[in-house]
Every structure is written in structure tokens, then in C-alpha cells.
Amino acid sequence: MLVVTAVMLVGMIAMLGLVMGSGVVHSSRRHAQRAADAAAQAGARQLLAGTNSTQRAKAQAAALYYASLNGANTNNVLIEIPPAASSGSAFAGSNKFIRVEVALPTPIGLMRLFTNRSLANVRASATGGAPLTAYTVTVVTLGEGRGMFSTGGTATLDTGTGAIRVNSSHPQAVVIGGTSYVHTSNMGIVGGYSGTIDGSVTTGTPLFPDPFADKSWPKLSDYRRSPDSGGNAMHPDTLHITSSAPVTLRPGIYYGGIRITGSGPVTLLPGTYIMAGGGLEITGSASLTGIDVFIYNTNDPTHPTGDGDYGEIRLEGTGDISLQAPTKTADSTYYGFSIVNDPLNNEDVRIRGTATGYFGVVYARNSLITLIGNGTFGGLEVVSRALQVQGNGTFGVMDPERIPDAGWKAVLVE
Secondary structure, X not given: OHHHHHHHHHHHHHHHHHHHHHHHHHHHHHHHHHHHHHHHHHHHHHHOOOOOHHHHHXXXXXXXXXXXXXXXXXXXXXXXXXXXXXHOOOOOOOOOEEEEEEEEEEEOHHHHHHOOOOEEEEEEEEEEEOOOEEOOOOEEEOOOOOOOEXXXXXXXXXXXXXEEEEOXXXXXXEEEOOOOEEEEEEEEEOOOEEOOOEEEEEEOOXXXXXXXXXXXXXXXXXXXXXXXXXXXXXXXXXXXXXXXOOXXXXXXXXXXXXXXOOOOOEEEOOEEEEEEOOOEEEOOOOOEEEEOEEEEEEOOXXXXXXXXXXXXXXXXXXXXXXXXXXXXXXXXXXXXXXXEEOOOOOOOEEEEOEOOEEEEEEEEEEEEEEEEOEEEEEEEEEEEEEEEEOOXXXXXXXXXXXXXXXXXXXXXXX
């Protein structure tokens, strides 16, 4: 009887040890997961600002800091940027993602009666980053200083349900001057603002990442000169259209850019238009139409002076302008982009509101974009150094087929 009792007692102790040990391990695993999640999210937010060695080091430091805040010993934290192939992560090899693994040494209590170990290493992992998702913020200004978003006089701007983000930390990063009026669903400002804004406004927000900082833009070597170009690589010459008759232009490289001062309608056939110097200017009464069109404004690297130098984008004519960015079906690389200034090009972009409007993103990270005239900007999204509003413009609903993907939100992905 004593033997049976002893055997039963051993079994009961074993069961009790298993239950207690399992509870401790389960609690420790939740603890480790919280630490891994917090660390991966903190690191991912740093990677939004870039993926160079400096930014990766900042991401690692942030991850370690948040892991320690959640009770992890940093000696037991593994950080991978990018996630290693051996990790099994779906994002292995991508510097836009950070994988964090946390190990918590956990006492196993009564279970040690049945093993020679007193601790179990409980592990948890998390992967964070910025997966490509549809980019849906209407206006972002990236520059630093006063008035990075500004309106004056009697100008009005209505972004409808679209949001505005201003990265300047200046106390007057946003200046709403005169009797001008701005309506937006919400505006986030790193610094402060002056004037009246119709909509929800939050100051002191974190920096909003440049959503297209890691995007690769066209290389001239991958494209051919348009048959309609005014010049060539060695001799850039602006194509000047003065005709009152209809003109149709074909995609390709325009060495010296395009200038339209005539009154006849101009049609851009679908494709990529590269302004290799000279920019694009419309000052006449001609209408301009382009569907599934992407315009890239750079210089002529072979002859970067005169007509080959960086030029402005000036869509200021009195005729109707209707430009629609490519859909994903039309261009799987640059879908959603209407006009892009080469990041090295700091020349201005001036866009007049029209009866028809625009659809797609205008991206000019180092340039001032000015919205002028009265009319609609359609489904337009703007990312620039600074934005000025001088007319009365309204943003419409974005075309879901013409919204580019961007890594602009730091989230946990695994």
C-alpha cells in the first residue's frame, strides 16, 4: 500500500509540476512576445527614414532599447536587418524589414525533478517593416522652415477626405494667410501653424516618412529618344509647339524638354515621357491630354547645360489639362505616378487647376510645388519640399487604379 501511495504521490507531483511549469512557460512566452513586438515596431519606424547603414544602426539601437523596456536582457536579443534566410521569414533579404528574436530564461519549478535543467529558454520573434500598400495621403511636405505649406490672399484649398502632413518643425510650418481658406479631413504638423484650418489639426506629430524615398526612377539608358524630340543627347533642343492645329506626341526621351505656346490641342500617347533638360512648359491656350502617361523631369547627363539643364514643370496655360497616370496594367513599374522631378532637380513645379483635373501622384521631394488658378486638381496627390496655394482649388476622389504602392506605414508583418 505504501508503494502504491508513493507511486501515486510521484505521479501527482509530476502532474503538478507539469501544470505549474506549463503556466510559467506560457506566461514567459507572452512576455517574450511583447518584448519582440515592441522591439520590431520600434526598429521598423526607424527604417521608414531609410535603409542605409546609419539608419539600420538606429533601428537596431531602437529595437534593443524597447526590448529592454519590456524586460528582456539585451544579451538575449537577436536582431536581423535584413531577416536572415535561415529564419524562414517571408521578408528575408530585404533591408526594409527587421526581425527580432527574444529569449527569456525561465525557471521550470518542480519539473526540474525530472530533468537536469533548472531553466528553459523561452523564445519569441517578430518581424516589422513597411510593406507596400496603397498610398492615400493627399499632401505631404518634407522640407524644413517657415511656410512649408502656405496659402495667401483669397486662395482656397479643399482636400475633401484627404489628409495633409507637414514635416517642418518650425513654429509656423503652416501659414494660412490673408482671407485664404483650407479644408482637410485632418492635418498633422511636426511644428506649429498660424491661421485658420477647417478640419482636425494635430501639432507635434512624428516625422512623416517620404513614401517614395527608396523608389528607383528611370535611367535614360533604358529608353529611346522620342521621334518627336527637338534634340538629341549631344545637342539638346527644346521642342517648341506653336501650332493651332492638333499635335500628337509619342513617348520617349525629349532632349531639351517640351514648350507649348500654341492654341491647338496636344495629345500625349500612353507611355513614359522623359524630359532630359528643359522641363515641360504650357503657357498658351492649347489643351493637353494624356491617359496612362508618366512624365519624368531630369536633365541631359551628356550635355547638362542650356536646354539640357534641369527645367521647371509649368502647367499654366489657359486650355484644359487632363493628365492621368498609368494604371498598374499599363505600367507595372510607375503606375500611379503622373509627374516626378528627379530627386536632384530642385526646379519649381507649377500646376493650374482645370476643368478636368489630374489623376496620380506629383512627386518633387526637393522642389516647391505651387497650385494656381481656379479649378479641380482631380485625384491628385502631392509630395514635395514645400507647397504654396495661390488659387482656388479642389482635390477630388483618387482613382483606385492610379494609386501607387508605397512603404509608408511601419507595422508588424510576422
